[in-house]
Amino acid sequence: MASPRPTPVEPLPHLANTELRQAQARALPPELGPNAIALVNGATFMYSDQTGDVPTTTIGGLVHADTRLLNRWELTLNGARLMTLRSTVLEYYLGQFILTHPAMPGIPADSLSIRRLRHIGDAMHERVEIESFLGDPVRCELRLAVGTDFADLFEIKSAVTDRSSWIRRDHELDGSGLCFRYEREGFHAESRLRVDPPADRIEGDELVWDLTLACRRPWTLDAELLLPRSVHAAPSVRADIDDVFHNRVEHPARNWLAGGPSLHSDNTTLNRVAMRSRWDLTALRLEFDGDGKRLALPAAGMPWFLALFGRDTLLTAFQTIAGNPRLAKGALLALAQSQGRTCDDFTDEEPGRILHEVRHGELTRRGAMPYRPYYGAADATQLWLILLSEYWRWTMDDDFVRALRDNITAALHWIDHYGDRDGDGYVEYATRSPEGLGNQCWRDSSDGIRFADGRMPVLPIATCEVQGYTYDAKRRIADLADGPLGDPELAARLRAQAHDLYERFNRDFWIDGRGGYYAVGLDGDKHRIDSLTSNLGHLLWSGIVTPDRAGQVARQLTSPAMFSGWGIRTMSHDDVPFNPIGYHLGTVWPHDNALAVLGLVRYGFRDEANRVTLALLDAAAEFDFRLPEALSGFDRQRTRVAVPYPTACSPQAWAAAVPVTLVRAMLGLDAVDGRLVVDPEVPAEVGRLHVSRILALGRRWDIEATGTTGSVRPSPD
Structure with missing residues (x-):
């Protein structure tokens, strides 16, 4: 016996709220500029400006399984924002940002080179390399400001709910990382960041390193934020980011292409x-x-x-x-x-x-x-x-x-x-x-x-x-x-x-x-x-x-x-x-x-x-x-x-x-x-x-x- 036909319903008008949400989801972020960089792997993407930064006022950030795990990711040198020489998406999961800096007290402009490598796999892994070309050692402060609002994807381009009272911070006393946890009415999300070497101090949600850079002696920072496994994940590789950059590991993407x-x-x-x-x-x-x-x-x-x-x-x-x-x-x-x-x-x-x-x-x-x-x-x-x-x-x-x-x-x-x-x-x-x-x-x-x-x-x-x-x-x-x-x-x-x-x-x-x-x-x-x-x-x-x-x-x-x-x-x-x-x-x-x-x-x-x-x-x-x-x-x-x-x-x-x-x-x-x-x-x-x-x-x-x-x-x- 055939199932009964559904009862006819009164037609609803075209829904402005839904269409507004769709339009917002399709809009480009003017705050990040025309050269914004997006890296992706499966249900994860990282959207930043061309220096690799994500200011809190933008719709950028690290989003995984429709939840934003990072809404702030800013690297500064002596309090100054860095300047882009070139930023490139090398592979859809791998980006490179080659940066310089403005003049600072005791540090002429463009005398330090800064490179950021970013890889999206089963973690968001970023390597920061700083090298001085000054003859004498130079002292400087490197600061990584981190933040999260755990926004739902549909909120990112409209009004984000203030979840701050539900977000708990458990930062490591030894400077090795930050952890943000959010739990509300059965929904749970976590952003756990590990850094090597540990920061010299943590000020609020900012990791701070006091550096002394010798001429042509590169200093390296590795930061990693592990991603929870999602329902529809993408295959990824667990390897040193430098090996990924130089194709020294067998990446699943290349295996897929070869097939x-x-x-x-x-x-x-x-x-x-x-x-x-x-x-x-x-x-x-x-x-x-x-x-x-x-x-x-x-x-x-x-x-x-x-x-x-x-x-x-x-x-x-x-x-x-x-x-x-x-x-x-x-x-x-x-x-x-x-x-x-x-x-x-x-x-x-x-x-x-x-x-x-x-x-x-x-x-x-x-x-x-x-x-x-x-x-x-x-x-x-x-x-x-x-x-x-x-x-x-x-x-x-x-x-x-x-x-x-x-x-x-x-x-x-x-x-x-x-x-x-x-x-x-x-x-x-x-x-x-x-x-x-x-x-x-x-x-x-x-x-x-x-x-x-x-x-x-x-x-x-x-x-x-x-x-x-x-x-x-x-x-x-x-x-x-x-x-x-x-x-x-x-x-x-x-x-x-x-x-x-x-x-x-x-x-x-x-x-x-x-x-x-x-x-x-x-x-x-x-x-x-x-x-x-x-x-x-x-x-x-x-x-x-x-x-x-x-x-x-x-x-x-x-x-x-x-x-x-x-x-x-x-x-x-x-x-x-x-x-x-x-x-x-x-x-x-x-x-x-x-x-x-x-x-x-x-x-x-x-x-x-x-x-x-x-x-x-x-x-x-x-x-x-x-x-x-x-x-x-x-x-x-x-x-x-x-x-x-x-x-x-x-x-x-x-x-x-x-x-x-x-x-x-x-x-x-x-x-x-x-x-x-x-x-x-x-x-x-x-x-x-x-x-x-x-x-x-x-x-x-x-x-x-x-x-x-x-x-x-x-x-x-």
Whole structure:
């Protein structure tokens, strides 16, 4: 007997408090300056200014598992701040700050060199080296000021709760370290710092060394703050920081990279973008115990989104599966473990639903925030099914699919009985939570879904791409039902449901005006939300577009109103809400474009796909060969340079995965019935493409293509 459909709820307005929090989480910290340095490892990041300092008035600091363990970290010499000669992120987990100093009594300017090395692993380890180049010994005072507020991640960019009365200090009498402890209503956090050599004295929360520096006799300080193990940790190395700096130890990141494929082409930009992508995806991976081993999955973005997400993690894993399926397996299992089991209005949890976001900070643990996890995504459940299908196609791992049978059943049940809130055959969203998301699609800002004339739609909303994902998911799971699941009755039922959705969607969402296009959604009154958006590309990717309309959709996506020259805009230039720096109202999102590229290839529009691909590669070159989360939608002919979106995450996982998708599209690479096939159309600007050591179907493969000619062969090793 089918479970009853959930009781309809009054649609909540788009929630200003939630969107404000999201905007704050995406904002860059002006207090740290444009050259701020961020180091990351798993769920840990350290954000400082270019001297390596974190003043208390900034949003910088050491954050681990959504709790700030350090909000002050300042090094001074004779009371003076140091000056930067050069600061560099050497690896995503390793930074170097080369500093000097102003003139001081008895010490001319620039006569001492100061170097800070910082490594994020299972501890935050910093080495400070000071060397004098004066002929006579010089006396000076080095001071390290340390502080913590144990702020929740969501507070860091807004109002931080004053926890000082709950913070206990247990500083070492011998000067060897400081310890801060915080415990309140069951939440506990600790920052324990060890230093070698011990400080000569401790003044409040400041460690002080009285130094006498002989000429060219370096003095060294090692400081280490151990990190508690988190749910989703990253592999790290326990070694002397100098050995890490000189690559004298085997770092897990390099082992991970060695296990992936490599790309070479005649296009230097593509080569550099692909290499940057590999490092960024390595930096953003989280690890957890599952399936009897350590598994990895991608976090959403750096620095504020180092957590398990639904949509972001799934789309990143999908995009990278053509290179290596390891991230996909980890994402599938981690999300299956947290699949919804009950109805919870505060977290928007429903049975079978795949989560949107997980957090571990105090506000979540004490119930003020719903991220324990939060389930407010209308598309993550379908994307989980799509990724499972894709993983099976690239691995033919029947046992893995069968082990997730119950999760598949629950996900399908959610789509039909909870996702479809009013029984009209479409998946809609409307949050029940006072802290929930107003928009639960990928355009999740408060104004991400608008009518062409600027009006805001009423909830619940059924967006077009969510229906496309639902169609694709049911067709794909029908194939699994015919295959490893051994359930032909389920296969027939899903194909019939998908066909019915296909027919109804193409009747209800299509708009004949403006050259023909699909509405971005249906609002709560079943009115077509008639803005022209990049979601059309998602529809091509899903296959829900009828063949006779595919040409119209492709022309819309590459029209001057939609295509900026750097990529496809999220909204047409001709719509009233258009804004080239509006978060979802005219910006260019690389991952959004990558899905459109896959969709264009699916329907045979290879020239259009390559046009978008080359534009994205040009854009990456404008951003030091790293595609950001989003870039502004200004016309390329007008500005001649790509304009950054002011608060984009960088690196951001689904943007970092885009180069893999673009290469797959150019190669026409796919896994079909246990075989790797290519149907290349490589543009002349790229020339020869060679991808080696792709992991698929239980072994490694090499692929080479030029123009429309390509080959697949087993790797020699």
